[in-house]
Amino acid sequence: MKRLLAKSYDRKIHNQPPDYALLIQHSRDVAAACKALAKVTGSVALFNAGLEAEILHRFGKTLLLNGWSQDLGKGNSHFQSMVTNQTGFIQLLRHEVISGLLLFLNEPLQDWQEPLKDIKLIALWGAMGHHRKFDYQTHPNAMVPPLTVHLAHPDFNAILTEMGQDLELGDPPKFEQDWKIEHNLAQDLLDELFENFEKSEANFNNEKERRLLALIKAYGIAADVAASAVARKGESAKNYSLAQFVTNDLSIGFAPEELKTIVHTWAWKSTKRHPQEWDISKLPPSFIIREFQNQVAASESYITLAVAGCGSGKSLAAYLWAQNWCDKLSGNTNFRLFFCLPTTGTTTEHFKDYALESGIPAELISLTHSRSSVDLETMAATADQEEATEGANTTEAAREALKAEQDKIDALALWSTALVVTTTDTVLGLMANARRSIYSIPAIMQSAIVFDEIHAFDDLLFGHLLVFIKNFPKLPVLLMTASLPEARLRAIQKVRPDMHLVPGDEKLEQLPRYYLQYPVNNEDIWDEVTKCIAKNGKVLWVRNRVDWANEIYDEVRDRFRNISVNVYHARFRYKDRSIRHRRVIDEFKNEGKPVILVANQVAEMSLDLSADLLITDIAPIPGLIQRLGRLNRRATPEKPGEPKKALICPQPKVKGDAAKPYKKDELETAEGWINRLIALNKPLHQKDLADEFSALSDDREFDYAKAEKEACFFSGLWKTRVGMTRSEGYTISVILEKDYEQCDDKQYGEPTAKWLRKHEFTIPFKSEALKWKQVSGIRIAPDEAVLYDYDEITHEGKGAAWR
Template identity: 35%
Template sequence: MAVDGFILLRRKLMQLKSKLEPNILLAKSFDNTHWKGSYGLVGHTADVVNAVTTLVDILGAPEGICGADPLIEQFGLQCTLSELKATIRLAAYIHDWGKANEHFQGIVRAKMREAYPKRFLPENPQLMRHEVFSVLLAWEFKEWLEQGEGDFLIALAAAGGHHLKLGGRGGKCTDKLGEIRQSGDDKLHFYVIDRVNGKPQFNRHFHQLLKYGVKKLNLPEKVRFSQNFEKQLIEQSSLIWSIREIKDKRQNIKNFLSNEWEPDPVFLAVVKALLIAGDAIGSAIPPIDLKDDDGKPLSIEKWIKNEVTRTLNEEKLQKVIDVRLNGNQLRPFQINLAQSLARVTLARAGCGTGKTLGAYNWAKSKALGRKLIFCYPTTGTSTEGFLDYVHNQIDSVLLHSRADVDLEMATTGEEDDAGEGINNEGALKLESFKAWGRESIVCTVDTVLGLLQCNRRPIYCFPAIAQAAFVFDEVHCYDNRLFGALLRFLEVIKAPILLMSASFLPWQLEAIEKAVREPIEMIHGPVELETQPRYRFDYSEKPNWDRVEQELKNGGKVLWVCNQVNTAISVYKEAKAKGLNALIYHSRFRYKDRVKHHRDVVDAFKPENNEPVLAIATQVAEMSLDLSATLLVSQIADPAGLIQRLGRLNRRYCGHAKDALFYGDDKVGYPYSQQNLENGLSLIKSLRSEVCQADLAQWLESSDQEGKPDKQSVLLDKSWQTYPTSLREAGFNVTVLLEQDLTTIKSLPSKEIPRFTVPIPADPKAIKQWDKHKFYPIAPNNQWTYSSELGACEIKNETKK
């Protein structure tokens, strides 16, 4: 009797534990007032299924861009549109099943006054993330889910990776199907079944989820699951998995997916991206006062349709062209770009030849019925491209890592429970939604090519990418990882694409042709401009201050480019000591201060400003400064960098060559290797008379340089793994906040924090010891000082001086 009594007591305790307060399976956190509808698991699931359905219907609509199935054609998919639609709907249906567990339900109830269960982050982490449990639970229902439409395994892998945290951590592959954490529990309760009158039956709320699948996804009415799972349901009072059971289930599924499954990588990639974008917008909440054309509250589905269907027409693009021409005529090479018959066109033209205007003319024939995405290498160039061309001309948006949609985000409270250094995921989603409704998007190349490495912004922007034509500028500046990503993009994306560069090396051309696998066309810049004698080179070991001062006395505008920030600051201080009108611009400013320095330099070089000026900058000048100097002073750098710097000299051609003074850099390895510096010096010494842009391009293209593009892609090369990694080669800088700014920052909304970020060179091991705010490391006051004039300076370096 004692044993029977113990069993009854244990069963009663378990039954009590299985009750929820409020009595609903939640998908999102709430504040005691908004807990119905979309905040419930069934409601949110329906929202996401509806969102992905709407996206596929719009992006795949025959009345969209040219072609019968534009979404299929954009990615060269081998499946039909109906197969894609069924698979993404299935992925959306199962993506959050795993939220029906005690730990997750505790997290979304943490801020409620009266609720059960409750769990508080980060002190009490979940045993495992909910999307991994979605995979484990859906696997038990595999036999039932496979009887529906769509590819179950594709849907399963997409569901498991929809938060970009599966199979990788810190940008590296871990090959783990979810991480088991020290949660304080050795087992976990799932709200899947209850025992009523001694008999097991599905939990009422989970049963609603199953019925939704029958009704909306045409799944069989009789739910089927694995034999072991059925046995467990019969024997237990409620579904409880021990850590050992979870590990075994996880390993079995991983073994199958890794060893017995060979998915179509592009099909899988598109489903993953659509699900992540659909889940993001499925968590968005339109303001209650936002109405549709009928005066009804605007639904997410109508919002998606209103935004995504906005595309370019000839009239809008002609407006951009006319404003920029200002009554002049297009050059023949700009006209030739628009007449290119190739899907992928290359524009080989130097700085100041008008290739950007030519790109918009190209778009007039290639981007109609699409969005146009214009990709620059840096935030500075994308800002200038936006302001100079499309701002206030067409419905456009500037997107980069520091650039409002009138929506709010429903969250779970677990967004930062990742250890991945994610900053402001909700704000990032909201900003990314701006791209959905714009006709033209000006951005850094990361916003597009980052898709291949599962970077968050491009995946959230996927509905725009899925119907765009693309322009990639300054391709010759791409590092091996960036160029490798471009090659993979060219392999997969079948949209109209324009690549622009001052030069294309032979190995680059060969790699591009191989990636495109169809005829490409190269349009050359205007010969009469590229053969103008623009530069005279001079090299010495030390900079020539006398020549700089003489140029300023003559009313000139001098650009001085250094290889390191500390060098630039030193040159700036010397210039000020000499009484010269000097400005400084480099990367080590707070973003809000950097914007001001950037604008001050650009404005000082405008033709209408007659005051002589000396601007001292670092590599940021190579692409982000649209100016025309009368004298260039530069340290020796790699050839590509030197050519970019020369693009700021005599940009608005004055009729004769201007002087470029080069001097040495004894700091080998930061940022240039000995070989980089030797190659740069070779370029300068081999072209000692008057030099034109064609000379520079010919020198580059005749060199024996061979790149080693890194074409690895998480999105395309991994199957079930889905995690973000770096798009570019590792740099020397880490983005931080300054301790002196913390008081101000803590009083600001999260979306304002990036304005205070500063990139600094720092030892990663040392940074791990620094405090953090919103995952940004905090540079201590005793190691870094800051002024809005000079930027961030390392104190120990100042002491040495």
């Protein structure tokens, strides 16, 4: 008799199914991972969610029931056909749905599970959602023959027997015959489930029950990922231990001294002294930690908001804060730090500045999430259709499966990483059931979290932040921004009344830095640029659109042929953008040499530089505050210097909507803010910017009810689907067709994630891009559609544009 399989395997290598491919062994492995996760991180997860320590036993048993239940439904004829290399096989129902039908509606199994009735609902809702594809859209596929659930198979009985022993249920029922399900019966059974689940939703009006359900779902998914990875690597069950893997990887963390090393290394780097002169056991003699930074570090609240101007030292304050939390928590958990920033550019630069040269062992820090005890070739192979969306064709299913495997690798790498510098989506994606975020939850629950630049969050992402901090009230979180609308400040305070607000250093915040001029004409602009260059100054010119930036770049190069002129935006391949980024930063640090940089909005966060003259298009107030933060950035009370000019240009007269990518009312509000500042009739400081922003802030309350609904991690209950992390924008990520054809870094016939990241860039969205081929979800731009201007030798060029 054929064994029941959970995974496909290479029949050229194995005459018989290896252990990892067997359904009974995979079920054991998932259960073992559930037990280990509950033991290692269960207590801290419950504590973070504000749940009582007394329910740890309930949590562990519920998670164990979830683990044993996930894949019972794989013992059906359709799934077994699918994993025996029948490419493109269409199932009547997904396996996790069949698991639910069995355990909710089969009377002998219901009676057997009666002792677990108090935990069954949460456990099985989690199990049915462990591929994030169960809700009202779930339906049996039409025109598909009936399937047979192999209830009478010896393997099925063996799984139930071990499940009963593990959960103290006693002997399971023995089935003498299999169960045949055809389309109409499948639909009737689903309708019955939906009706029962709708009635049960009333049991989850209590937010603590919703939190427990969400944790069980996420930890069950994480257990499945760990089991797949470790078992495939070991192949034979005697060669691996899930408990050991989970315990070892999740036991890695920081000691306070290691975080102190990051702080000291950064401080010595800022002195410009040769590394041989550094003594990282202490701070440099002349280095002073500001009072603002000490106040952030000393915050006792589980949630702290630092609102301070650009260049005030918020990042350093964050590491000091983390060091103090590490001191407090090192006895309770393996301390980790997630440092989250809005964009890949800011993330990369932060990693370089603080982590890369800190002296911390490379295996303890991560930017790219590339380190793991498993790799793509050792991940357990599953049928492509298991990760594909409904209706996907064979090619799409294969691509989605490859992307899913890469997400598993990236997430499992974080289990053994103490410092993760990442984009905000890695953590807040949890609220949208994002795959990588859910896989990472055991690491997230052991961490302190920094969310930087929160002013840059759109409403959807900010809503996810609110739901996250409300539902994890005991997870240490530091929020940082240069400015925040009053409505958003009130929203944070409403969900977290315990929030501790730390304002910036008064001496820095009230240091005169800027002269604003608005509106300005071309003649004014070119006069000021010429004067600045004559004094060997640094000019930053920010446009609201890439094509506008490229036009100004060409004009500046024509006018100033003997000085360095660069253009910087997101339409460069990542590898080219990194080179341009480093060149720009280095040239702005080079004193006594004039330089002009033309950029778009990426300058608001991605560039840590100080200009002597700022020219900018009018933009929403938070964006203008960030742009002004790059003007006279290095001024201090000790070395104040003279205030610098900021020339703000009105909306240009162009065809179409000149406000794009912003809204017209945002720019009108910004104009009012600018006029109020100019009316002060004095050199302006950062506090002036913030005060006048507050005076103009919209009084409407942030819609938290909408945010809760959109955060399907908590609101979904029995329904588990993927939501959205960010609102849709105006751009789309692509790679060049010629790059794709020349790719020499492939796995399983597709470019690796690392290669894709180096070569992708964004262009404005056009509907025709939807017709292009894809690789790992990224469109391949045909040469006849997109022009890419870049010289690999001189590193000059303007990047991508539609032809």
